[in-house]
Amino acid sequence: MDLSHIFNLKKIAITAFCAVFLVAAHAQEHENTDSASVEPVETETGHADKEAPISETILHHIADSHEWHFWGEGEHKVAIPLPVILVTKNGIVTFLSNKHDQDEHGKEVFEEKGQQLVNFHGGYYYPTAAANHEGEYVVLDQYKVPTNEKPLDLSITKNVASMLISVVVILFVFISIANAYKKRVGKAPKGMQSLFEPIIIFVRDDIAKPQLGHRYKGFMPYLLTVFFFVWINNLMGIIPFFPGGANLTGNISVTAMLALCTFILTNVNGKKNYWGHVFTPHVPWWLYPLMIPVEIIGLFTKPIALMIRLFANITAGHILILSLLSLIFILKSVAAAGVAVPFVLFISVIELVVGFIQAFIFTILSALFIGMAVEEHAEH
Amino acid sequence: MLLALNPLVKPDPGLFIWATVAFLLLFILLRAFAWKPIVAALDERERNIEDALSKAEMAKQEMAKLTSENEQLLKQARAERDAILKEAKELKDQIVSDAKKSAQTEGNKLIEKAKLEINAQKAAAMAEVKSQVVSLSLEIAEKVLRKQFEDQGKQQALVNDLLKEVKLN
Known part of the structure; x- marks a missing residue:
């Protein structure tokens, strides 16, 4: 079994990767040194958070999404809304993602088929009975991840x-x-x-x-x-x-x-x-x-x-x-x-x-x- | 809680279910409608190519065999022709020599016969000549005697002579 050629190819790819990682690391340094003066970076979701780090934007791009985004933010957003299918306690709930994407911070509770839901950063959760001190109907843990129960999300995501x-x-x-x-x-x-x-x-x-x-x-x-x-x-x-x-x-x-x-x-x-x-x-x-x-x-x-x-x-x-x-x-x-x-x-x-x-x-x-x-x- | 640190490594059950469904569907459909005919066709074609190549090789060998066989046949035919020619020549020679021999003997026989005939004719002729000569001689002798014995005295003289010669003992 001769796999050496595969590993050779892999080696080349890895070398190239390493080279570019060095460049990226260098850029990261730049980011760190300039962070004090970094201009508010525009993020896809139009966060109010003006100091949102680049890594969050990148992770957001890599993560799954309920819409197929093209360009623009907020009101001027151009995106294909995708169907959301949730298997909730009250049965299957379906709606288009753009119906409930104005608020992504869990501050507005909406109702679909008698099921109360809240949208927190693109994830749908069962809301808590009362809002927390920031007006969010979710309970966040130390990593800012909601601990709320959530329905099974069978949406046609991106x-x-x-x-x-x-x-x-x-x-x-x-x-x-x-x-x-x-x-x-x-x-x-x-x-x-x-x-x-x-x-x-x-x-x-x-x-x-x-x-x-x-x-x-x-x-x-x-x-x-x-x-x-x-x-x-x-x-x-x-x-x-x-x-x-x-x-x-x-x-x-x-x-x-x-x-x-x-x-x-x-x-x-x-x-x-x-x-x-x-x-x-x-x-x-x-x-x-x-x-x-x-x-x-x-x-x-x-x-x-x-x-x-x-x-x-x-x-x-x-x-x-x-x-x-x-x-x-x-x-x-x-x-x-x-x-x-x-x-x-x-x-x-x-x-x-x-x-x-x-x-x-x-x-x-x-x-x-x-x-x-x-x-x-x-x-x- | 470690998984919660990075959303990247947090498995998403919805996507997992959809991926499973889509992948299995893709697998089943492709297996039935794509991979089976494609793999079969590729195998079939490879087999065909191999067959064609081996057939060509076989044809080549057959050709070579045929060529050598042809040569063999040609050689044989040539040898046979030579043999036939040789035989014919021998036969001819024999016939000619036989003919010569028989002609010779026939000729000899004829010559012998002719010689005998000639001898016989010669003997006959000689006998005739002899008889002619005898009769002529007798005639001549008669005539001579007649002439001589026309005279009596001469007759007497001869008788006397003869008598003298005959000495009675």
Whole structure:
């Protein structure tokens, strides 16, 4: 199993990342030294809080949202409102997000279908009986996070909408490719078919076959789906405006879902050899009390590493781009754009590569874990 | 509470549920309508290409075999032709020599016959000539005798001579 080329690529990417992080860190220093004189930074939500730090803006951009924001603040905001679906104690409540987004500080309690709710920074909570000293109907803990109960939020958020768009795009692309294969039996590929065929063959020959051997066929649909789902969403995340811009694959819920799929697939397909490795490891019996828990933890660390790797890589890229753009506001100078924009462009190009590499790594590691589980005979 | 520190690592149950639904739907639909036909088509095409290549290789080998076979055949045919020609020549030689031999013997026979005939004719001719000569000689002798014995005295003289010659013992 030769993975050295992957790690080489990864090394290059990491080096590039480190280089840019240094620049970003430098910028951070600037921010710290200038913080006293920093002009009020405009934030998307038009916070009254004029001293809102840049990091909050960035985190807000990366986080999920109930609307698809284009430009403008407050009254002049241009955004696509997305449907909010809440499973409350009184049943399912639905409304468009722009109906209740004038107040995001939990100061106005509204009622939908007889259910009292309050909007606090884009999250919907059950309000407390009385407002606190700031007029908010929520109870905040030391981290300013409401401790109120909240309904299950099944809204079509920006991430969900983006994901649904990506699902439609992927379905359209690959079903039309499949039809092309049916129509042009035995002929050379053409158009979209010839664009994606090398990638499909890459997934088959460089990911599935080396890891899974002759059992690769059954796992091809999963590996291909994961690869293209992650890749297409990584790419859509790089697009800064509609229909992209959602940080879907940089959201831990989504990567957790993908990692969980790999985890289930791994353990459901685990053969005798795999479980034997966990419960009767090749060590003296008196080490079993130590080794068996370690092996069991090992079962879980693999998908958790998968989850965190994808999430962290993609989120880091988004943070980098936003940090570089924030330089313009931190330095209060349009001239900073002369530095920041080329850097953003550079990072964006790296993100294109990272988007592919992360999709590849997620898929190859999934294949590797499944391959270890389905292996019949131990090689050591 | 550690998770609450950073909203980034706080899992969102709603998004998790939607992601699960969307991903499973995507997986099921793609598996049925995209991956199966695509992977099958790719396998099929690769198999076809491999088949075509091996067939071409086989055809090449067949061709080479045929060529060498042809050469073999040609060689054989040439050898056979040579053999036939040789045989024909031998046959011809034999026929010619046979003909010569039989002609010789026939000729010899004829010559022999002719010689015998000639000898016979010669003998016949000689016999005739002899008989002619005898009769002529007798005629001549008769005539001579007649002439000689026309005179009596001469007859007597001869008788006397003859008698003298005959000495009675």
